[in-house]
Amino acid sequence: MRSTSECWHVIESWLAANGVDDVLAEPAPDADIAAVEETVDVTLPESFCTFLQTHNGQTTDSRPLLRRFGLYSTSAIISEWKRMTDLLRDGTFEGRLDDFDERFGRPGPEVRDVWWNDQWIPFARDAGGNLLCIDLDPSPAGSQGQIIVVWHDMPTRPVRASSFAEWFQGYATAIEEGELVYSERTHSMMSNSEEH
Template sequence: MEIRWPALDDLNPPATDAEITTLEQQLGVTLPADYVQVLRQHNGQRGLADGLFDGQEFLSTQNVFAQWRIWKGLHDAGEFKALHSSPAAGVRDDWWNPRWIPFTHDGGGNHLCLDLDPAEGGSVGQVIAMWHDAAERTVEGRSFGEWFGRWLTRTTA
């Protein structure tokens, strides 16, 4: 029996070195190697099917920047100054941080992000959940590779 998973058919071709370099320049960061390795397999989804990661769309390099730019604009406009998060250990007490790089999107303003500016006890590149209307900031994996490996195991079990 063949099982069809439409989200797999929605994956883009690999990201080029130029696309990855452009994204890093736009964001002003060096992306974690384990995340880049996955982008070199598939540059996110086209967005025509359900989200690959538990219903959240796997963002292409272009959509990573588009989502980040929205949050950066709100941050720069001071929209989050009066807001405080309820972060897990190792995550900064920010509503949003310009060094949180969204790599998924649920269509409602919620993301899984690469945390490139962790608090003491955190790991650069840890995966955090960031919900636009909830204060909790949870660590979903100590690295993208750890998070992705657990997702693969859970999904293929």
Template sequence: MKKQWGRLEAWLRSNNPALLADLNPPASDADIQKLELQLGVELPTDFVGCLKVHDGQRGGAGCLFSDSEFLSSQRILKEWAIWKDLHDGGDFDDAEAESGTGIQPVWWSPKWIPFTYNGAGDHLCLDLDPAGGGRAGQVITLWHDDGSRKKKADSFAQWFAEFVDKTV
């Protein structure tokens, strides 16, 4: 993870120093423990490694991941809590999802952990409760107004490496 971050940071230093400066310092072990406790999950080690380099971004200099902000541990919890409240309130009871192979056929699962946010209610999530044929920790899409759920990568490390390779 550190190698990929090093490549991305070098590219940002030359091409978008404001976005580099917008990245938060590393999450502490206590921050990660608190996040896992409140989410009720154990986060994948590759994602924890990412947060230990940069705990998301402040959100004042544009989007790190194409058209989406990289969420800090605090923002992950905030975005997850919005979805959890809607879920617990029954808002998704009649919603139909079109899930790809290996993804639960539900509108939202409490074990889908958002790590990006596009400003319109859409996320990329870590799927910690995949369906048969899926892998815990796979990266999936989550749209607020569309039930299509697709896998973007088998793991956060794979997704991040592909992002860095396309960017730099």
């Protein structure tokens, strides 16, 4: 498996070769990463720490880099986590899963059967409010640190990878192999089939 640094190199090289500038932010200071861990009371996966130490999310006003998802900075991770966790603790999500019948599905067997878990670490968001999260409290059938999608209006919580390292490698490989391309139309990364 490629290292996180090698994956970043693939992405940085591709962006440079295709004239896509000013998308990635500067590295996150160690103190900012520590602030995320202290706020959430977790130890972040090493691969994710290296990810942030290379680029602390995206630059202000840049378009989404992960298909329709834009990367969060450490401060945005904390802000989003606090927002969702405050709603959880206020009881906003109580019974929310029961509002949906079986046609809409439920979190899969790898994910806790809840609307929000305070051990989910949001690291990317789309314009609709959907989140990519690192799941640090999976069900017994899941994997510690698996990557899940948290839909803002649907109860399913699909697993995208068993770890952040696996997910990031898959993203870098998709760019390298041309499965993902930068769309001048949307100013974001899209699958090649969507763009053509």
